[in-house]
Amino acid sequence: xxxxxxxxxxxxxxxxxxxxxxxxxxxxxxxxxxxxxxxxxxxxxxxxxxxxxxxxxxxxxxxxxxxxxxxxxxxxxxxxxxxxxxxxxxxxxxxxxxxxxxxxxxxxxxxxxxxxxxxxxxxxxxxxxxxxxxxxxxxxxxxxxxxxxxxxxxxxxxxxxxxxxxxxxxxxxxxxxxxxxxxxxxxxxxxxxxxxxxxxxxxxxxxxxxxxxxxxxxxxxxxxxxxxxxxxxxxxxxxx
Amino acid sequence: xxxxxxxxxxxxxxxxxxxxxxxxxxxxxxxxxxxxxxxxxxxxxxxxxxxxxxxxxxxxxxxxxxxxxxxxxxxxxxxxxxxxxxxxxxxxxxxxxxxxxxxxxxxxxxxxxxxxxxxxxxxxxxxxxxxxxxxxxxxxxxxxxxxxxxxxxxxxxxxxxxxxxxxxxxxxxxxxxxxxxxxxxxxxxxxxxxxxxxxxxxxxxxxxxxxxxxxxx
Numbered sequence: 240x241x242x243x244x245x246x247x248x249x250x251x252x253x254x255x256x257x258x259x260x261x262x263x264x265x266x267x268x269x270x271x272x273x274x275x276x277x278x279x280x281x282x283x284x285x286x287x288x289x290x291x292x293x294x295x296x297x298x299x300x301x302x303x304x305x306x307x308x309x310x311x312x313x314x315x316x317x318x319x320x321x322x323x324x325x326x327x328x329x330x331x332x333x334x335x336x337x338x339x340x341x342x343x344x345x346x347x348x349x350x351x352x353x354x355x356x357x358x359x360x361x362x363x364x365x366x367x368x369x370x371x372x373x374x375x376x377x378x379x380x381x382x383x384x385x386x387x388x389x390x391x392x393x394x395x396x397x398x399x400x401x402x403x404x405x406x407x408x409x410x411x412x413x414x415x416x417x418x419x420x421x422x423x424x425x426x427x428x429x430x431x432x433x434x435x436x437x438x439x440x441x442x443x444x445x446x447x448x449x450x451x452x453x454x455x456x457x458x459x460x461x462x463x464x465x466x467x468x469x470x471x472x473x474x475x476x477x478x479x
Numbered sequence: 480x481x482x483x484x485x486x487x488x489x490x491x492x493x494x495x496x497x498x499x500x501x502x503x504x505x506x507x508x509x510x511x512x513x514x515x516x517x518x519x520x521x522x523x524x525x526x527x528x529x530x531x532x533x534x535x536x537x538x539x540x541x542x543x544x545x546x547x548x549x550x551x552x553x554x555x556x557x558x559x560x561x562x563x564x565x566x567x568x569x570x571x572x573x574x575x576x577x578x579x580x581x582x583x584x585x586x587x588x589x590x591x592x593x594x595x596x597x598x599x600x601x602x603x604x605x606x607x608x609x610x611x612x613x614x615x616x617x618x619x620x621x622x623x624x625x626x627x628x629x630x631x632x633x634x635x636x637x638x639x640x641x642x643x644x645x646x647x648x649x650x651x652x653x654x655x656x657x658x659x660x661x662x663x664x665x666x667x668x669x670x671x672x673x674x675x676x677x678x679x680x681x682x683x684x685x686x687x688x689x690x691x692x693x694x695x696x
Contacts, residue, residue: 241513251508255501259559260602262494266555267595269490273483274588279577284592287573291593294572295600298565301631302601303608304619310612319609320505323602324498325560330533338525353515360506361517362525368499369537374545374557375495379488381545385582395691398650400581401643402687403547404571405651406680407563408643410672411636413658413679417666427626428633435637443641459572459638466634467627474626 241353243314252320259324290456297464302328309335312346317360325367338362423477430473435466483588491554498558536673543677547571547581551591559598563673568635569597575642649690654683 274284305328309318313335321331338359339346350356389396415432418425442458445451510516544562545553548570556566573593579585608615618624644651658679662668668675690696 241515245513247512248509251505251512255505256602256606258501259498260599262498262558263555263595263598263602265494266490266551266591267599269483269487270551270588270591270595273481274585274592276481276483277584277588279585279588283577287577287589287592288596290576291569291573291596292600294569295565295597296604298561298631298635299601299604300608300619301564301628302561302605303612303615304628306605306608307612307616307620315609315612317505319605322560323605325502325558327561327564334525334529334533337528338521341521341524341528353509353513354517357506357510357513357515358517358521358525360509361522362529364502364506365522366526366529366533367502367537369534370541370562371495371499371537371557373538373541374553375492375499377541378491378545378550378553381542382550385546389582395688396582397580398647398687398691398696399684400546401647402650402683403543403680404581405643405647405654406678406683407543407547407567407676408636408639409651409654409658409679409683410675411563411632412640412655413660413662413675414669414672415633415636415662416659417662417669419663420666428630431630432633432637432640435634436641439638439641443645456572456576459568459575459635459642462638463631463634466637467630470626470630470634471623474630 240351241356243312243349243356244316245314248314248316249319252316255320256323286453286456290460293457294460294463297460297467305331308332312339312349313356313359314349317356317363321363325371326363330367331363334363334366335359427470427474427477431466431470434469435462438462438465481584484584487550487554491550495554495558532671536671539677540673543680547590548594549581549587549590551587552594555591555598556594559594559601561601563676564632564635565601566594566597568639569593571639571642647687649696650683650687653686654679657682 271284302322306318306322308328309331336346342355342358344355388399415428418428439458439462442454442462446455446458540562541557544567547567548556552570556562559566570590570593573589574581574586577585577589579589581590658675687696
């Protein structure tokens with residue numbers, strides 16, 4: 240019987256993850272060197288690196304929960320690979336479920352057939368290539384379009400960039416309101432978002448009015464963590 | 480033009496192609512090692528179930544996030560994944576701290592550095608998570624912590640909203656209200672939020688263009 244946690248699978252996954260880790264180190268090193276050339280202080284760059292590392296901790300722990308979910312039927316190696324590299328649980332779970340439904344197998348227990356595992360691994364892999372293919376082959380064209388917008392009118396170019404960011408943020412802010420019709424429970428995400436926003440404003444006050452500069456680097460991760468912690472008593476009070 | 484600017488697209492293209500090959504190597508070596516080649520029709524049917532949605536989302540994400548994250552940041556984040564809930568906010572946070580605008584030389588390197596560090600830290604945490612899974616599962620899946628992880632996106636976007644709404648409230652109010660109305664009317668769209676990112680962006684661009692032409696920005 241096929242074992243979803245066969246040691247060979249960990250080797251196969253580990254080699255791919257090592258490659259991606261190497262790529263991250265390479266790009267970080269090149270960006271760091273270029274930042275120094277641009278005159279950005281070493282101290283500031285270390286603050287950015289520390290801030291980015293702290294920012295990553297909570298979302299990365301949330302990804303482990305995704306790994307636990309997928310590991311129930313796929314074992315550990317494939318979810319470890321998929322969530323360490325290109326994927327996110329929002330894609331990997333539907334991809335695995337769709338492939339399993341084609342085969343007519345249940346995902347309530349570890350997959351015991353190597354052929355079934357193979358179909359799922361191929362579908363998860365090939366189904367996730369669109370973004371990476373577009374960026375790898377067409378990024379210079381996207382960049383050229385932006386340069387054109389900016390060179391015509393720089394002020395409008397900056398507003399255009401801000402509009403893109405706002406578009407992304409507005410979609411997620413809207414999503415937070417998707418549960419309001421389900422009663423008070425549906426308001427929990429809204430209260431959590433407002434709490435995070437309040438924390439951000441308080442930190443902003445200390446950064447700007449009290450000149451605590453280092454805090455600006457950690458304001459966002461601290462607001463996020465504070466709001467996540469706040470959601471625990473809030474959910475138990477409201478009954479989420 | 481600097482050495483970095485001259486080479487970034489070459490590095491991006493080579494590393495992207497290698498990444499695609501490496502990702503494909505897992506199912507390929509699996510099929511060879513376990514002599515378990517899949518039935519072509521099963522794979523095709525599985526792909527037909529997900530490709531229409533996820534390829535569309537992937538293409539949309541590429542065109543929306545690439546300008547925000549810059550060349551290095553885009554090449555890296557589309558390989559390392561988790562862009563929406565981790566890499567893009569992380570890059571935004573770093574650029575805000577460094578007071579660097581996206582699309583500038585400074586914004587480009589700060590975004591790349593932030594995404595690179597975030598990817599390294601994610602890889603380390605997931606490796607530790609995999610090794611310690613048995614010990615971590617009862618903690619991470621405990622009922623007490625469940626609301627904290629269920630609310631990670633509201634907790635993240637609350638802070639981000641303050642930054643962007645305070646900076647550009649005239650552009651931000653319209654798209655935010657539009658999205659709130661859309662999601663209240665059709666809550667099931669919460670599962671396809673990535674598709675609505677370009678809708679919000681397009682609306683924000685049209686609105687800001689109108690305000691800009693009227694000299695209101």
